[in-house]
Amino acid sequence: MSDRTRAHVFVSGRVQGVYYRATTRDTARDHGVDGWVKNLDDGRVEAVFEGEREAVESMVEWCHDGSPMANVEGVAVTYEDPAGERGFDVRY
Template identity: 45%
Template sequence: MADSRCGNFFVSGRVQGVGFRWACRDEAMRLGVTGWVRNLSDGRVEVTAEGTKATLKRFRAWLAHGPLGARVEAVTEDYPEREARHDAFEILY
């Protein structure tokens, strides 16, 4: 996709043990976002996502609240300059 960009997100709060990664994958697939999601040992969730600027904006808005049962306290983000590298959205373990 010509206008594809990459976003790195770190989501903190009650985001582990609540189905956040699976819901994140479902939302990414619904929006056509590629990349991956994983739990971090410090309790946060890390997400790398690729899509259009508009799609990543919608995805980031979803990350700000997550699925039912989650309590997102903060989302930090950055948008590095690099080529898209993913063709699906995966849950990493």
């Protein structure tokens, strides 16, 4: 039985143009988390984290601060069943 989970996250605030996506990618890879991250047209960042529950929860917590230049105002997260993500990429 796997302890994998999936978190679908939307981050608001000053999170575009501050290396939020690249830092998210690097941090997720360091935590062994699969998924993706992308900018949205409305100024938010959307991300999916999939992996061991503890690592995914660590990434969700990390989103509250994000990259050093970010100013995060809110993080909305929904937990879902794993979908088989492999690797972690920045989507455009």
